Amino acid sequence: MNLESVLGTLETTGYVGHVICTEEAMVLHNSLLILQNENHFRNTFFWGRISGVERDYYIAFGYVTDALKGRVYYYSRDCVNWGLLPNPTQHAKKVTPFCNTKFQGDPALVIDIMIEREETTWDTPLYKPEIKKLKEEDRLAATVHMITNEAALVPRGALFTKPDGVVVENISFEGLTLLDSRELSSYQHYRMPTRKWNTNLLTRDDYNYATDFLDPLDIDIPEGCWQIQILAGDTIAIIKSLFWPGLYAYHVVETPKYGFVYFGSGKKCLDTAFMLLPSS
Template sequence: MDSSVLSYSLELVAGSGITLSVEQRVALQTAMVLLKKNYKFHRVLFWGKILGIKKDYFIAQGRGEDEMQGKKYLYSFNCMDWFLLPLATDSMIKEVTKAAKSRFIGDPSAMENEPCNSSSESDCSWFQATVNEESRLAVTIHQIDEEASVVPRGAFVKNPHGLVQINRSFGGLSHSEARRLDNFLHFSKAKNPKKTVREVGVVNETIDFLDVLMDDIPKGSWSLQLECASNVCVLRSLLWPGLTLFHVPMTPQHGYVYIGDGKKNLDLPFVL
């Protein structure tokens, strides 16, 4: 969610139970201005909040000239003091996948070990992966962004130099377009771009460079609803519960936020 319209955006997703206190909103808006200046970001967004047992992590996302590449993430416990998260590398992702199973605590230095099924302590000591919670936080945010960050079709364009930037001429989806899942795209590196639009024979190379949500597996992993007398489109991820997008049809207003425990719903394919 863009920091410049944070309070407005949070009101539009409040129906999902997503809310922040007045004090937190004020502190966040002040902090975003300072983060943008100090880190020389082009834009700063409130990414969301990951709930911990003792403390919650507030997450900010900084973007550069290219909106998709080189994103940086920072976390805070009080919306005033911020710490830069490390980049989620392939080796870090592998270690976290093995070791991290329980809920977040709210302590970046807390360590978590890979579970061992052997009854012998000596058998476990040599292969257990160990990661701290800060690394796990970086990986979790990376995975959620890769699998569930979403934007309306046309909200971003790829310019002739290959940079992904805000589409200043985007006026929003129509009410009929906002009812269809194929008008919402993953805001991450495409794995199978333009599949759906190519099937219907309508391809715009400038905006159709992202994956379409309706191609996601498992089918039915998104819940799309029009709320407030059809004035707001709300899209919720069932794979990553807590990820919510809003879009006001016929306007450029859109954004997504994640507020949850950082746990993926691995049972989803069996309940759909």
């Protein structure tokens, strides 16, 4: 959610039970405003909070020019002091899914992760148990990367790609209609597209490359891994990811207000695909 939406979570994610208290919201808003001014960001967003045993991690990001390729992430444990979140390493991306322990809240902590069986995610297959070390700061970076890449989303038309390829927020976006807000095809992944440039265009009759360059949610597998709820008298749409419990996106119907936020432990629900299998 953007900087201004932090003060109004009761009107957005409050419908699903996740809000930021007034005192915390004020501190968070002011510190993010300082972060934005110091880094000359065009816009700053509160990404969410990952729960830890001792302390929680607050995540924020901003960009100067490009809304997709230019994002810079920060983390804080007190909503005041922000540290640069490093780019996730390939080692962290591979090891993090096997880490079952909770975050402790200490970025310098190094944990041992047991890889017990042969895994195809490694460059060389493992035929015997092996211990991998992972720093919690790197684990945090990999977790934020995975959640953003798989579950962060925006309404169709919210982002606009310019002729030079730079992606910016669409200032002419006026929101989705109530009918469109009920359809998964009206929401897109907040990441660089992973499909060929013309694939997403061919799935729509009213395509426009400037706004339809991102991957829509309705192509995700398995079918049913997203849920849409229309609440508050058909005025707000809440989109939930079943793979990442705690990730909630919202869009106020027929207005330019939208965003997403994550409140959770940073664990992916790997049983989702089995829960969605049709009963025999």
